[in-house]
Amino acid sequence: GIQVEQSPPDLILQEGANSTLRCNFSDSVNNLQWFHQNPWGQLINLFYIPSGTKQNGRLSATTVATERYSLLYISSSQTTDSGVYFCAVAPSANAGKSTFGDGTTLTVKP
Amino acid sequence: DAGVTQSPTHLIKTRGQQVTLRCSPKSGHDTVSWYQQALGQGPQFIFQYYEEEERQRGNFPDRFSGHQFPNYSSELNVNALLLGDSALYLCASSLSPTSGTLLFGPGTRLTVL
Numbered sequence: 689g690i691q692v693e694q695s696p697p698d699l700i701l702q703e704g705a706n707s708t709l710r711c712n713f714s715d716s717v718n719n720l721q722w723f724h725q726n727p728w729g730q731l732i733n734l735f736y737i738p739s740g741t742k743q744n745g746r747l748s749a750t751t752v753a754t755e756r757y758s759l760l761y762i763s764s765s766q767t768t769d770s771g772v773y774f775c776a777v778a779p780s781a782n783a784g785k786s787t788f789g790d791g792t793t794l795t796v797k798p
Numbered sequence: 799d800a801g802v803t804q805s806p807t808h809l810i811k812t813r814g815q816q817v818t819l820r821c822s823p824k825s826g827h828d829t830v831s832w833y834q835q836a837l838g839q840g841p842q843f844i845f846q847y848y849e850e851e852e853r854q855r856g857n858f859p860d861r862f863s864g865h866q867f868p869n870y871s872s873e874l875n876v877n878a879l880l881l882g883d884s885a886l887y888l889c890a891s892s893l894s895p896t897s898g899t900l901l902f903g904p905g906t907r908l909t910v911l
Contacts, residue, residue, distance in 0.1 A: 788840030
């Protein structure tokens with residue numbers, strides 16, 4: 689099956705700093721999503737981005753499908769951005785059978 | 799709209815017992831997927847239900863089974879519980895099997911003693 693590797697595993701930032709999270713995947717995909725998991729375990733969908741670039745407020749994401757990676761950018765980080773960020777991919781449009789990476793744990797300090 | 803709901807929130811069982819977890823998808827969603835998330839890891843796909851049938855399955859033993867009801871709600875059953883089954887169980891719903899996005903519920907945290 690598809691392998692998903694996320695880096696870095698842990699990231700500690702000061703409030704206001706910018707960061708880039710990376711997701712590498714081992715095979716071609718037709719579905720890629722970024723999620724944020726809060727300390728209570730709730731997974732929130734940030735982006736559906738199998739290719740191209742999207743922006744939503746302080747967050748943006750870019751997927752280069754031909755080179756099998758995706759990047760999540762967080763600008764002007766806030767303490768509420770803390771949590772675990774997951775990349776999830778699937779070979780087909782069906783997101784149900786997604787393979788998740790092990791996540792990047794982000795801690796934003798005030 | 800309540801989104802995806804799951805019950806119970808927490809559950810404690812002993813080895814060898816059986817457990818049933820429940821999920822109600824977001825209104826308008828007809829496809830339900832279940833995931834297991836062990837501590838410190840990403841979620842792992844268990845199976846997906848659509849039209850009351852299991853459509854796809856991940857690498858989980860037959861002890862894990864499920865059901866989808868006509869109202870699209872779903873159950874996950876785990877028999878002969880092992881210590882290693884302790885995890886957060888997440889339910890996700892989507893508009894259809896070909897929908898590109900998943901909406902997750904808050905999860906059920908299962909502890910097996």
